[in-house]
Amino acid sequence: MTEIKTDFKAGVTTDIEPAAPLPRSVTMTPKLRLPPLACDAHCHVFGPFDRFPLPSDRSFTPPEAPEAALRTLHDSLGLARAVIVHSQGHGRDHRPLLDALAEGRGRYRGVAVLTPDTAPSEIARFDAARVCGVRFNFLAHLGGGPSAEAMRAVTALVRPFGWHIAVHVTGADLIRYADAIAAIDARVVIDHMARPDLEAELDVCRAILFRLLDSGRVWVKLSGSDRLSEAGAPYRDVVPYARSLAEHAPERVLWGSDWPHVNISGPMPDDAALVDLIAEIAPSTALRQRLLVDNPIELFGFGPSDDVVL
Numbered sequence: 001m002t003e004i005k006t007d008f009k010a011g012v013t014t015d016i017e018p019a020a021p022l023p024r025s026v027t028m029t030p031k032l033r034l035p036p037l038a039c040d041a042h043c044h045v046f047g048p049f050d051r052f053p054l055p056s057d058r059s060f061t062p063p064e065a066p067e068a069a070l071r072t073l074h075d076s077l078g079l080a081r082a083v084i085v086h087s088q089g090h091g092r093d094h095r096p097l098l099d100a101l102a103e104g105r106g107r108y109r110g111v112a113v114l115t116p117d118t119a120p121s122e123i124a125r126f127d128a129a130r131v132c133g134v135r136f137n138f139l140a141h142l143g144g145g146p147s148a149e150a151m152r153a154v155t156a157l158v159r160p161f162g163w164h165i166a167v168h169v170t171g172a173d174l175i176r177y178a179d180a181i182a183a184i185d186a187r188v189v190i191d192h193m194a195r196p197d198l199e200a201e202l203d204v205c206r207a208i209l210f211r212l213l214d215s216g217r218v219w220v221k222l223s224g225s226d227r228l229s230e231a232g233a234p235y236r237d238v239v240p241y242a243r244s245l246a247e248h249a250p251e252r253v254l255w256g257s258d259w260p261h262v263n264i265s266g267p268m269p270d271d272a273a274l275v276d277l278i279a280e281i282a283p284s285t286a287l288r289q290r291l292l293v294d295n296p297i298e299l300f301g302f303g304p305s306d307d308v309v310l
Contacts (some may be wrong), residue, residue, distance in 0.1 A: 003028055006072055009049070009064040021268045022063045023260040029076055030275035035079040035289050037305075039081040039296035042191065042256025044224045045070055045100045046089055052099070055091040062089035065260040067100035071107075073259060074231065076276050083300055084113040085135060085166065089262065094126070101129050109300045111135050111166050116153035127161045132300050134158050135166040145173065148180060155186055164189050164219075164299060171196030171205045178208045187217055187299065192224030192258070193242060199230065202241060213249040219299060220245055222281055222291070223256035226269040234273050242281040250290050254299070255281075 006025055046054075047064040054061060067084075082104075086097045097110050110131040114123070122196060134154055138145035146154075155165060164187040169177065174194040181188060190212070196205035212218040223244045229235040246253045255278060257271050282288045296302055 001019070006069045009047075013032075019073050021264075022066060024268050024270055027073065027076065027270055028272040030078070030272040032276050032279045033148065034078040034275070034278075037080045037256075037294050037302075037304065038078060038292040039083065039300070040074060040077075040079045040257045040259070041083045041296055041300070042085055042221050043070060043082050043259045044087045044262070045084055046260070047096060051078035052090065052093065052096045054089065055093050057091040059088040059091075060263055063260060066096075067103050070100070070259065071103075073271060074310060077257075077271060079257075081107055081109075081296065081302055083109045083111060083133075083256070083296070086113045087262070088113065088137065097131070098126070098129050101131070103128075106130075106303075109133075109302070114120050114154050114157065116150050116157070118154070119156060120157065123157055123161060127163075131163070133164040133166050133169060135191075138167070138169045138177070143173055147176070147241065151180075151184070153264055155184060159186060166191055168192070170276075171201035174205055174208055175201070177212070178212070180217070182212060182215060184217075187219065188212075189254070189299070190218065192218045192221060192227060193220060193238075193245065195224060195227060196241075198228060198241065198272075206241065206244060209245060210248055212251055213245070216252075219252040219254060219295070221256050222246060222256045223254075223258050225274060225277055226261070227258075227264060228265070232266065234271065235269075235277055236280065239277065239280045243283075246282050246291065251295065251298075253291055255291050256297055 045067050046062040048066045049064050084100050086094055090250055100230050101108050101110050111133040112126055112131050136146050166183050166189045168191040194205050196202050225235040225238040228238045231237040257274055282291045
């Protein structure tokens with residue numbers, strides 16, 4: 001198995017210490033061959049810091065992980081497309097995301113983090129740059145959950161553009177806000193399988209996700225296996241849960257790497273291991289085609305063939 005090497009730098013610090021550990025500088029290539037036009041539906045970029053310094057209003061300090069490093073990783077893993085999610089590590093500064101979208105020339109779509117005071121002209125500019133969603137974070141270290149009024153206001157702002165609403169919750173948040181999520185008048189994407197505690201919340205979270213998926217408006221990202229796992233790499237204890245979601249609603253599941261894996265407490269995952277886990281989560285060729293190609297085309301607006309401008 002060959003290796004791909006990437007250089008990373010620790011974040012430039014002011015009042016917030018950098019998250020640890022850094023992403024792996026050496027990643028193996030996966031054994032699983034992905035279908036053409038496979039999509040990483042959840043990843044991030046940070047920097048380059050000499051062009052996009054970290055702002056003081058960030059909620060954590062990420063490592064430098066620019067689009068060039070993301071592209072190198074995706075090429076080695078067999079991923080042709082990606083959805084880059086803006087992160088609180090850059091505060092409200094979306095320039096790194098917009099720059100990455102421009103560099104991708106059709107390879108990427110984006111997800112923004114907005115507030116009710118965001119100008120419609122700004123949203124139109126983001127939309128023209130291939131942003132197609134807005135994210136609400138409920139986790140405390142990312143600023144805590146927005147108010148119901150703020151969610152309604154932001155949803156109304158992006159509705160004319162047909163954007164989806166990405167929701168980043170823990171299992172406890174999903175249980176608490178299930179009705180509010182079900183009431184969102186837009187397509188909704190639940191990040192990281194709702195991050196349940198596998199030992200305490202799994203059954204109730206799975207039941208809630210099944211109900212939300214059955215609405216026909218909710219999608220779920222089968223990402224974050226390394227965050228959910230109690231056993232550690234290669235994260236097989238997460239497979240039954242992830243596979244149950246894929247089998248329940250194969251037309252509304254997505255897969256994401258979550259690169260560069262910020263704010264984790266355990267060992268840094270190897271992205272090749274996460275890719276190889278797809279073979280167990282989606283064991284059939286047909287299901288992998290839906291998970292990695294067809295569903296991203298439907299939700300994120302990718303073309304049915306390679307639309308990257310070379």
